Amino acid sequence: MSRPAFSPEGVTFGVCLVTLGVQGTLANLGRVELLPLLRTWWPLALVLWGALELVDLWVRRSS
Amino acid sequence: MTARKIALLVLIVGFAATVETAWHVRGDVKIGPEGCRVMGGRFYGPSWGFEAAAERAVAGGQAPRLEVENAFGEVSVSAGAPGIVKVRLRKVVFLPTEEKARAFAERIELRLTGDGPLVRVGTNRDEIGRREETGFETHFEIEAPPESVVEIRNEHGRVELSGVAAADVAASFEGVSIERVAGDVKLEARHGEVEIDGVGGALELNSRHGSVSVSGVTGASKLDVQHGDLEVRRSAGLELDLAHGELEAESIGGDFVVRGQHAPVRGFDVFGRAHVETSFGDVRLERVGGELYARVQHGGVTASDVTGAANVEASHGGVTLERVAGPVEAVVQHGGVEARGLARGARVRVSGSDVTLDGFSGPIGLEVDRGSVRLAPGSPLDGEVVARATHGDLRLEVPEGSRFELEAESVRGRVDAPLEGLTSEDEGHKGQRASGRHAGGGVSVRLKADGDVTLESRPVRSRDGWAVARPRAGGKPTVEAPAVAASPTPKATPRPTPTPASPAEAPAAAKHPPQATPDGTSTKR
Amino acid sequence: MSSQSFDPQSAASSAGAPPALPPGSAPYVRLPKSPGLAAFLSLFPGLGQVYNGRIARAFVFFFAWVGSIYLTASGHEFPFAFAIPFVYLFNIIDAWKGATAANARFLGGRSEPEEQPEIESPVWGGSLALFGVVILFNNLGWLDLDRLARWWPLLLIAVGGYFVYASFRARKAGGTGDEPPRL
Numbered sequence: 103m104s105r106p107a108f109s110p111e112g113v114t115f116g117v118c119l120v121t122l123g124v125q126g127t128l129a130n131l132g133r134v135e136l137l138p139l140l141r142t143w144w145p146l147a148l149v150l151w152g153a154l155e156l157v158d159l160w161v162r163r164s165s
Numbered sequence: 166m167t168a169r170k171i172a173l174l175v176l177i178v179g180f181a182a183t184v185e186t187a188w189h190v191r192g193d194v195k196i197g198p199e200g201c202r203v204m205g206g207r208f209y210g211p212s213w214g215f216e217a218a219a220e221r222a223v224a225g226g227q228a229p230r231l232e233v234e235n236a237f238g239e240v241s242v243s244a245g246a247p248g249i250v251k252v253r254l255r256k257v258v259f260l261p262t263e264e265k266a267r268a269f270a271e272r273i274e275l276r277l278t279g280d281g282p283l284v285r286v287g288t289n290r291d292e293i294g295r296r297e298e299t300g301f302e303t304h305f306e307i308e309a310p311p312e313s314v315v316e317i318r319n320e321h322g323r324v325e326l327s328g329v330a331a332a333d334v335a336a337s338f339e340g341v342s343i344e345r346v347a348g349d350v351k352l353e354a355r356h357g358e359v360e361i362d363g364v365g366g367a368l369e370l371n372s373r374h375g376s377v378s379v380s381g382v383t384g385a386s387k388l389d390v391q392h393g394d395l396e397v398r399r400s401a402g403l404e405l406d407l408a409h410g411e412l413e414a415e416s417i418g419g420d421f422v423v424r425g426q427h428a429p430v431r432g433f434d435v436f437g438r439a440h441v442e443t444s445f446g447d448v449r450l451e452r453v454g455g456e457l458y459a460r461v462q463h464g465g466v467t468a469s470d471v472t473g474a475a476n477v478e479a480s481h482g483g484v485t486l487e488r489v490a491g492p493v494e495a496v497v498q499h500g501g502v503e504a505r506g507l508a509r510g511a512r513v514r515v516s517g518s519d520v521t522l523d524g525f526s527g528p529i530g531l532e533v534d535r536g537s538v539r540l541a542p543g544s545p546l547d548g549e550v551v552a553r554a555t556h557g558d559l560r561l562e563v564p565e566g567s568r569f570e571l572e573a574e575s576v577r578g579r580v581d582a583p584l585e586g587l588t589s590e591d592e593g594h595k596g597q598r599a600s601g602r603h604a605g606g607g608v609s610v611r612l613k614a615d616g617d618v619t620l621e622s623r624p625v626r627s628r629d630g631w632a633v634a635r636p637r638a639g640g641k642p643t644v645e646a647p648a649v650a651a652s653p654t655p656k657a658t659p660r661p662t663p664t665p666a667s668p669a670e671a672p673a674a675a676k677h678p679p680q681a682t683p684d685g686t687s688t689k690r
Numbered sequence: 691m692s693s694q695s696f697d698p699q700s701a702a703s704s705a706g707a708p709p710a711l712p713p714g715s716a717p718y719v720r721l722p723k724s725p726g727l728a729a730f731l732s733l734f735p736g737l738g739q740v741y742n743g744r745i746a747r748a749f750v751f752f753f754a755w756v757g758s759i760y761l762t763a764s765g766h767e768f769p770f771a772f773a774i775p776f777v778y779l780f781n782i783i784d785a786w787k788g789a790t791a792a793n794a795r796f797l798g799g800r801s802e803p804e805e806q807p808e809i810e811s812p813v814w815g816g817s818l819a820l821f822g823v824v825i826l827f828n829n830l831g832w833l834d835l836d837r838l839a840r841w842w843p844l845l846l847i848a849v850g851g852y853f854v855y856a857s858f859r860a861r862k863a864g865g866t867g868d869e870p871p872r873l
Contacts, residue, residue: 110815111169111170111173114173115173115176118177137184137187137188138188140184141184141185141188141829142826142829142830143826143829144177144180144181144184145181145821145822145823145824145825145826145829146822146826147177147822148177148818148819148821148822148825149818149819149822149823149826150822151173151177151815151818151819151822152815152816152817152818152819152820152821152822153815153819154815155812155814155815155818155819156812156815156816156819158815159811159812159815168745168746168749170746170814171745171746171749171750172749175749175753
């Protein structure tokens with residue numbers, strides 16, 4: 103198989119940081135409640151990472 | 166699996182755990198949405214208070230029976246006017262705004278039900294609590310006729326009770342205070358301090374995880390206390406199971422019976438017999454009017470002024486006895502015995518330390534392993550003395566006027582008996598012996614020790630100071646009797662099914678609409 | 691690192707095949723890893739693997755041990771109480787064997803192995819995504835994890851079944867059938 107197209111961990115980490123930053127900013131502006139939001143939606147990080155791993159595997163197999 | 170993947174997985178899971186923890190402690194660290202937070206069974210956060218009241222007349226002729234059921238709030242019952250039960254309910258609602266709190270408080274109903282002499286007081290807390298996450302407290306202040314028999318069931322709230330005929334209370338957290346109950350009291354308490362003062366009948370108490378103070382009980386007290394210290398003053402009789410706590414008892418009018426574990430015991434002025442069993446703690450008893458029995462594992466016994474016989478067993482602790490009027494039996498392992506003023510002799514078996522009997526009368530039987538013995542009778546020998554000490558010396562101080570027949574032996578030491586009529590023999594490797602009749606002979610004295618055996622003469626001592634002191638009366642506990650004869654001790658009843666208030670009660674409730682009493686931005690206890 | 695003497699005879703007998711000696715080497719060579727030290731360090735789970743340079747394994751052993759203790763203390767004594775001693779002892783043995791293997795590779799003239807190659811199976815990504823979906827659905831109230839948790843032994847059945855299936859497939863393809871199928 104060829105080398106990986108991208109790093110799923112890197113992308114996941116980056117996306118999580120960006121999302122955390124956006125949510126934190128909105129919370130500071132009083133638009134959202136940060137804690138309940140994080141408590142409910144944090145598993146999306148695992149879903150995103152798993153999906154990226156599958157995409158990475160498919161890209162490498164097809165290339 | 167690469168280290169990068171592991172690290173990211175740990176990071177995500179750790180972040181989730183942090184978020185979950187922050188959610189659960191958000192009240193304490195002031196993060197996240199406000200509202201009611203519960204910690205340690207108490208509510209925290211902004212709260213608002215509202216009041217409601219009701220009253221119910223009680224038919225005359227029979228003693229009123231009051232049953233109160235509550236949770237998360239205080240219940241206070243005191244003596245009021247005869248023939249009427251007055252109830253005041255303070256509702257404290259933990260919501261951020263007064264409007265929301267008032268709307269919620271209006272859903273909390275004060276329920277005053279029952280018929281005839283029976284009055285039931287409660288709320289619809291169970292129905293509300295099932296559907297809501299809002300925290301609220303319900304505090305009752307009740308005035309009941311003095312002849313009332315009161316039953317209280319309160320969880321997570323303090324109970325205060327005074328001036329009624331009899332009481333049956335079960336409470337947890339925040340403590341219980343019971344005063345001036347004319348009849349019997351039965352109490353089950355968990356995780357809270359208990360204070361009882363003035364019970365005209367018997368007291369039955371079961372307490373866990375809280376200190377207990379009992380005074381002025383006219384009838385017998387039967388207590389079961391664990392994980393808390395206990396103080397009892399002025400009770401007719403005391404029977405007690407105690408674990409992991411200290412006991413101090415004073416002025417017990419009857420028998421004093423203690424079954425303890427990991428419980429030091431101190432008892433003063435016991436008019437009846439004292440029977441104490443405990444472990445990992447010392448026992449100290451003074452002025453016991455009857456017999457004394459004390460058994461301690463890993464602890465010592467100190468007893469003085471015992472009117473009856475004394476039977477003492479101890480291990481890993483010494484025994485100290487002073488002024489015992491009756492015969493003494495003592496068995497001590499890994500400890501010694503020190504006794505003064507034993508009026509009717511003693512039988513003592515000791516291992517691991519010395520024995521000193523000073524100022525005794527009567528027969529003595531003594532076996533000491535790995536210890537020395539000193540015997541100093543208070544008056545001329547009047548009873549048989551048999552003493553054996555292995556790995557130690559033996560010394561007998563003979564008061565003038567004593568008449569006895571001696572057989573003394575020292576296995577590896579010397580026998581020194583320079584008294585008239587006694588002769589010593591040296592048997593070489595078999596040790597030394599002494600025998601003979603002193604002052605013409607009399608009681609038998611047989612002494613044997615591995616070490617030296619010494620007899621010496623001394624003057625007779627005065628018996629002043631050896632008199633056994635009687636228990637001191639601390640004042641008989643009295644409690645005012647109610648105007649009407651009290652009914653028998655209340656028995657536990659099943660939880661009542663809430664019924665709607667009768668039409669007669671509705672107008673009373675309507676007379677006192679909820680009043681908002683803001684408690685400030687936070688109600689922290 | 692510890693200093694250990696090298697005896698070609700014992701190395702040959704313990705490794706099964708005589709390793710090729712680097713030309714001109716002295717009879718006594720300083721080996722890179724001490725199995726004894728690795729085992730000793732593993733008394734704190736994971737530290738022996740760190741010493742051996744296998745960081746991922748270190749993480750796995752540490753969190754497996756800590757996780758077993760936590761789950762046992764949380765009331766799930768079965769089966770996690772059994773996992774605690776097993777993981778602990780396995781970690782010590784693995785550290786010893788890792789150090790021994792590193793020394794054998796050194797004697798064979800090979801360097802330390804690289805990190806294991808990227809995972810080539812969809813199981814890893816699929817498991818991550820599935821795990822995330824399940825927890826998310828529980829958080830949203832669409833799934834009751836507590837009720838689902840009682841079916842966890844089905845996982846064991848599934849994994850065991852996969853192993854059996856993979857073994858038969860390997861045997862058909864001419865494999866030894868003795869090696870455990872790799873995920």
